[in-house]
Amino acid sequence: MHTRRTTATPAALAARTVSKPCTRYEHDGTPCGRLTDRRDQWCGTCAGFHRAQRPKPKAAAPRGGQSVVDAPEPLPLEADDAHDPHLNVTRHAIDQYRQRHGGDAQAAETEIRSLLENLITTGDHRHLTRGSWRAWRLQADEGFTLVLSADASFVIGYSTAHRERTYAQVKAAVPSRSRTREKAWVLQLQDDLPIRFPKLVLLRFARDVLGIKFTRSTGERVVAEIFARSQQVLPDPPPSNAGRRRVTDQDGLRWHFHYEPGSHPTVSHLLWEHGRGPEAAKAQAEKK
Ligand SMILES: [Zn+2]
Incomplete structure (x- = not known):
């Protein structure tokens, strides 16, 4: 993070000033289509699901080796850094995000960065150690976790306790689709x-x-x-x-x-x- 930008890039500004149709779905699977100028292309009014249908539950993946979690320690980043182009989101983290929530790669990256921005200021930050491997774990009380590389320049993992709702949806109190049926x-x-x-x-x-x-x-x-x-x-x-x-x-x-x-x-x-x-x-x- 040697050249941190404090002003938005022209591309980011454009994304915020041109209205586009909301790409999300209501609880019943109806596409939204309201105009929005938000970066994540969610109007914030509809239920905000990336997929029309709720996905079938998958068997839980086997857990990897036990990792050791150290005492809390603040990640050396500021909230702005979440949108800095020098901070990268790996394909792996984007795939993990899309597997859970759907949507395209660009939407996934935007939402991961927005989650990171929130976790930098409000999340629980810890060092993670598994053998010689080191990383940072950022966690939200609401059940969302990001893993960053040891030098905090890559987001390398994403996980959530929620079956399909995103952080933005949970924060907006969108109820889960299991209950609303x-x-x-x-x-x-x-x-x-x-x-x-x-x-x-x-x-x-x-x-x-x-x-x-x-x-x-x-x-x-x-x-x-x-x-x-x-x-x-x-x-x-x-x-x-x-x-x-x-x-x-x-x-x-x-x-x-x-x-x-x-x-x-x-x-x-x-x-x-x-x-x-x-x-x-x-x-x-x-x-x-
Ligand atoms: Zn919408």
């Missing part, structure tokens, strides 16, 4: 609770545990009962409030908790252990 009345039933239950989980709990149907008239009771029961098995949240936890209760019911920073935990699945639950009991009874 739910019917309004199902969401209203749990508005005051610190945990979320998707409709499929409520249906199963009502049928298998309470022996009733989950409907508008039984909804309140089902939600009260499942909430009480979930509190008995509630695990400690994972580090950074991101990831999954699985707990089996005394009746052999497996609770899958899903955590995402900035959101309430969700019970994503309810499953019976092998040989437990009403189906197994029925099969057992038929054998006799």
Whole structure:
């Protein structure tokens, strides 16, 4: 960072003064098309998804060798440096970004730089050591991480705890598409609770545990009962409030908790252990 620029390049200025159609999508997959002069080509009004559809979940990649994280230490960059052409964003980081959020390479780089700008001023900065390899790790409480080279001249990695929303979307409080598919009345039933239950989980709990149907008239009771029961098995949240936890209760019911920073935990699945639950009991009874 020997020749830091403090004024925007002509190209950056042009990008900010010429209005172009917003390239993003609404929750339901409708293209936006509002005019915007923002650098990231998001109008900021629509939901801002890069893809029309939510991608299918991928199996988690195996984790690499354990890295050692040192004590916090401020990265030697200023917020302006995030947009400095002497700071590079590697193809690898751009690919990681696009795999998660979609969009083209240019949009990915712009958004990574904008995230970096925010992380330089508000993020947690640490040295990372893995054998002889050194790097910087910058992390946002909202669940976004950038890895920079040891000399802080390259952004070499990107990761997030969110399945598809970008940092800008999370900051703008765009809800995740997993939750917005739910019917309004199902969401209203749990508005005051610190945990979320998707409709499929409520249906199963009502049928298998309470022996009733989950409907508008039984909804309140089902939600009260499942909430009480979930509190008995509630695990400690994972580090950074991101990831999954699985707990089996005394009746052999497996609770899958899903955590995402900035959101309430969700019970994503309810499953019976092998040989437990009403189906197994029925099969057992038929054998006799
Ligand atoms: Zn838009």
